Amino acid sequence: MDDGVQHPTPDPVVEAVRQIRAHGERVTVARTAVLRVLADADEHLSADAIFAAVSRAAPGVHRTTIYRALDALERLDLVAFTRLRHDAATYHLAGHLVGGTHVLVRCRLCGTVSHAPGDLLDEVASRLAAEQGFALDPTAVALTGRCETCTKHVGPLDHTHVNKPPRHP
Amino acid sequence: MDDGVQHPTPDPVVEAVRQIRAHGERVTVARTAVLRVLADADEHLSADAIFAAVSRAAPGVHRTTIYRALDALERLDLVAFTRLRHDAATYHLAGHLVGGTHVLVRCRLCGTVSHAPGDLLDEVASRLAAEQGFALDPTAVALTGRCETCTKHVGPLDHTHVNKPPRHP
DNA sequence: CGTCCATATGCAACAGTGTCGCATCTGGCC
DNA sequence: GGCCAGATGCGACACTGTTGCATATGGACG
Numbered sequence: 001m002d003d004g005v006q007h008p009t010p011d012p013v014v015e016a017v018r019q020i021r022a023h024g025e026r027v028t029v030a031r032t033a034v035l036r037v038l039a040d041a042d043e044h045l046s047a048d049a050i051f052a053a054v055s056r057a058a059p060g061v062h063r064t065t066i067y068r069a070l071d072a073l074e075r076l077d078l079v080a081f082t083r084l085r086h087d088a089a090t091y092h093l094a095g096h097l098v099g100g101t102h103v104l105v106r107c108r109l110c111g112t113v114s115h116a117p118g119d120l121l122d123e124v125a126s127r128l129a130a131e132q133g134f135a136l137d138p139t140a141v142a143l144t145g146r147c148e149t150c151t152k153h154v155g156p157l158d159h160t161h162v163n164k165p166p167r168h169p
Numbered sequence: 170m171d172d173g174v175q176h177p178t179p180d181p182v183v184e185a186v187r188q189i190r191a192h193g194e195r196v197t198v199a200r201t202a203v204l205r206v207l208a209d210a211d212e213h214l215s216a217d218a219i220f221a222a223v224s225r226a227a228p229g230v231h232r233t234t235i236y237r238a239l240d241a242l243e244r245l246d247l248v249a250f251t252r253l254r255h256d257a258a259t260y261h262l263a264g265h266l267v268g269g270t271h272v273l274v275r276c277r278l279c280g281t282v283s284h285a286p287g288d289l290l291d292e293v294a295s296r297l298a299a300e301q302g303f304a305l306d307p308t309a310v311a312l313t314g315r316c317e318t319c320t321k322h323v324g325p326l327d328h329t330h331v332n333k334p335p336r337h338p
Numbered sequence: 339c340g341t342c343c344a345t346a347t348g349c350a351a352c353a354g355t356g357t358c359g360c361a362t363c364t365g366g367c368c
Numbered sequence: 369g370g371c372c373a374g375a376t377g378c379g380a381c382a383c384t385g386t387t388g389c390a391t392a393t394g395g396a397c398g
Contacts, residue, residue, distance in 0.1 A: 027366090029364095
């Protein structure tokens with residue numbers, strides 16, 4: 001293992017598999033299939049979507065196994081997930097496997113999800129590390145609020161009297 | 170008693186009710202009960218816990234109504250919720266109703282949830298506002314990562330056999 | 339105060355997501 | 369090849385949140 005040198009991993013799956021082995025966990029077809037699916041799709045996927053994709057590549061893998069594989073991979077810090085509103089969780093490879101990271105930003109009103117630069121939370125991460133020894137994973141964060149459009153449309157939410165439009169549909 | 174002077178709202182429920190009316194929405198017993206419960210409990214509550222508490226104060230309110238009330242209140246920016254891991258959503262009054270805010274910080278490995286000061290995300294909020302016009306709600310954010318204790322243990326989880334013990338019975 | 343209508347609620351059944359127990363199979367190692 | 373802890377297949381389950389429809393209620397207006 002040449003962990004001393006920092007070189008870009010050509011295939012995150014290879015690196016992930018190596019880490020699974022390094023931790024004494026088993027490398028199975030289901031787990032590699034999940035990793036491959038997540039690596040190929042560079043967007044966040046629901047467990048159901050992962051199940052569908054894995055079934056295509058390796059038929060016979062059960063739905064439950066997907067969940068268990070995702071759980072195992074998450075404990076190994078190879079996979080993370082976020083929750084937007086009440087929808088299903090969306091999984092993705094951990095940030096340290098894919099280099100580029102981004103932070104999810106969701107508008108509570110219109111539901112639109114956009115991306116913010118990955119370094120957005122760098123200072124927050126530093127502060128958490130210094131004050132609590134907490135290692136933040138920026139890729140697993142979903143920031144909730146109101147997007148520009150909705151803020152303009154609905155109006156400022158401060159306590160200054162909201163101008164109530166007469167009920168006209 | 171209430172003039173133009175800006176002073177902290179004594180009762181967030183009163184303020185919330187005022188805003189419901191100001192938006193032309195209806196003030197119902199279910200909605201006020203939900204607000205009251207959330208205001209009394211200064212911690213985050215699951216929908217089920219809210220249902221139980223509301224049932225005590227105003228029996229006869231249906232479970233579905235709790236969800237619909239929470240949904241309506243959320244659209245009015247009076248209530249927000251967070252999702253920790255795969256558990257149920259936990260609801261709370263919007264930050265602007267209750268002066269003090271805090272940010273939830275969760276360790277992915279041990280599951281411990283701690284609080285960070287509410288101003289932790291101030292800079293992030295400013296940046297999002299400036300760059301995207303996005304109004305962040307810091308109280309609706311759950312930061313995921315690894316706590317100090319788990320990081321020191323270096324291993325991903327409890328069964329961390331990084332260096333495998335010789336296995337023979 | 340009484341009427342009216344949009345909408346909030348009660349009710350029950352449903353949908354989706356994730357979990358559990360147990361028998362069987364497989365990966366890693368001898 | 370053979371062994372065994374751990375992973376998987378399978379089914380059934382638990383839980384959270386949603387929907388359609390009939391009815392009750394809020395609040396505005398006369």
